[in-house]
Amino acid sequence: EVQLVQPGAEVKKPGESLKISCKGSGYRFTKFWVAWVRQMPGKGLEWMGLVFPGDSDSRYSPSFRGQVTISADKSTNTAYLQWRSLRASDTAIYFCATRNRTAGPFEIWGQGTMVTV
Amino acid sequence: DIVMTQSPLSLSVTPGEPASISCRSSRSLLDRDGANIYLDWYLQKPGQPPQLLIYTVSYRASGVPDRFSASGSGTDFTLKISRVEADDVGIYYCMQRLDFPSYTFGQGTKLEIK
Numbered sequence: 001e002v003q004l005v006q007p008g009a010e011v012k013k014p015g016e017s018l019k020i021s022c023k024g025s026g027y028r029f030t031k032f033w034v035a036w037v038r039q040m041p042g043k044g045l046e047w048m049g050l051v052f053p054g055d056s057d058s059r060y061s062p063s064f065r066g067q068v069t070i071s072a073d074k075s076t077n078t079a080y081l082q083w084r085s086l087r088a089s090d091t092a093i094y095f096c097a098t099r100n101r102t103a104g105p106f107e108i109w110g111q112g113t114m115v116t117v
Numbered sequence: 118d119i120v121m122t123q124s125p126l127s128l129s130v131t132p133g134e135p136a137s138i139s140c141r142s143s144r145s146l147l148d149r150d151g152a153n154i155y156l157d158w159y160l161q162k163p164g165q166p167p168q169l170l171i172y173t174v175s176y177r178a179s180g181v182p183d184r185f186s187a188s189g190s191g192t193d194f195t196l197k198i199s200r201v202e203a204d205d206v207g208i209y210y211c212m213q214r215l216d217f218p219s220y221t222f223g224q225g226t227k228l229e230i231k
Binding site for chain 1: 118153157159161165166167168169172173178208210212214217218219220221222223224225
């Protein structure tokens with residue numbers, strides 16, 4: 001089964017660092033971009049950026065560049081989203097998503113990690 | 118960024134009746150080759166991640182009932198549900214994936230059942 005597995009929740013204090021994970025299985029993880037999407041409480045979806053696990057190439061939407069770091073470890077089929085210093089405004093659900101064909105839609109989604117700061 | 122604008126932002130539909138959601142992009146979503154338009158539709162049911170409904174304007178994702186259809190070109194797109202069912206409640210989002218890596222979603226349209 002193709003899936004992305006994320007931890008359910010993280011609780012942190014302002015100023016703390018955090019790295020959340022997204023582990024892929026059931027497909028060739030290194031072959032397809034993995035994206036991160038933010039959903040603030042009661043709000044819509046915001047595209048943050050992506051990482052290509054095959055070579056760790058990371059790209060960011062302008063609003064999130066410099067605010068977070070997106071990375072991947074192909075040896076463990078895991079993508080990451082990281083903050084150096086959290087703020088209360090980072091409280092949100094963070095979804096990872098990927099595709100299983102080149103240039104295809106992002107049709108595989110994790111369940112999301114609820115980050116509370 | 119390409120701005121995606123949906124309308125209406127909410128709608129309430131009687132089961133068995135049709136529903137329609139519009140999505141407009143701030144510029145054409147036709148790629149440079151003129152071969153593809155990268156516009157997708159998602160449904161986010163309460164407490165769940167988004168699920169893909171439609172990709173590349175009009176192709177239904179696997180398992181999506183044929184009550185769902187979509188069309189459009191350039192900057193104007195429409196999602197239609199021919200006969201709304203109770204299980205269709207949630208928030209519908211359009212998303213452009215032309216402008217890599219700055220993909221963008223519409224604001225979302227909340228569908229409720231009367």
